[in-house]
Amino acid sequence: MRPRLDIPRITTLLLLLLSMSLAPILAQEEQPASPTPRVQPPATVTLQGDGFTVGQYFGPLAQGQVGLLELSGTDISSAYALLRDREYDFHLLGDHWYALLVADIDAQPRAYPLAIIVQRADGQVLTLDSQITIESAGYIRQSFAVPADRAYLTEPEVERYEFARLNAYTSPQTPAPLWDEGLFQRPMSSDYTSGFGQFRILNQNSITRHTGWDQRAPVGTPVYAMASGTVVFASQLDIRGNYVLIDHGWGVYSGYAHFSQFNVAEGQTIERGQLLGLSGNTGRSNGPHLHWEISVQGEWVDGDAFINMWLPTQP
């Protein structure tokens, strides 16, 4: 017998073909516009040392923000800044040296001494003393419900293990910046649904900090690289689910969580705006969304503030 025309199946096929032809257009729409080229702002403060100058490109920093220092002078062989018992190396780029400082998320709001230690080629060590003010960012507390089948992911040891594992990836400092003159941009254009730094009470069981920003994203939304770099991790984590981590140089990393699909692999060099994968709902997530985060010198920082900073690029 001759099979009869299967109308529902043909309709499904037509819809599938239609959605496939629309997919590139939809994907295009989701891509955030390239930022307009940013020009170097004047230094907020200029400090004069013995034979060297330090430009400070920030005023008071809120908890979780990053500050840029620029060092110029002759016969410098190395330099670092010392803030809150942490050393931040200066990296040579063109004829200037740069360091990225972190006002960490847990710092008590107050003024802190900042020392710049410069080693000259002749072995002489020079120190310049300054200070920076860290202000409260006013991070709020929020309750966060994790679905019952994933409730084990609220256990503090699951989180400690994941942070320790990620820290091994975000600690190395590639000596050159890998971003292009477009610097950093958002990974997609949708609205923010949750901000960096919040204290989250998980199922009334444990408390954690929100290390990144969340954006509205139905499952399958394209996620694009925030800046050029190298993929150092593209695999599964307990909390972050399917996760991509990119090394951008100078100890700056961007991470993208809860993916439903990977489009890149570890070791791959990627350009700003390149498709990394599709958003999803994997890991410790209570609904489809994109969580993205920025780590600088091994610390999670306010990514939205960071991507709006001016940064020097390879000459």
Ligand SMILES: [Zn+2]
């Ligand atoms: Zn998040």
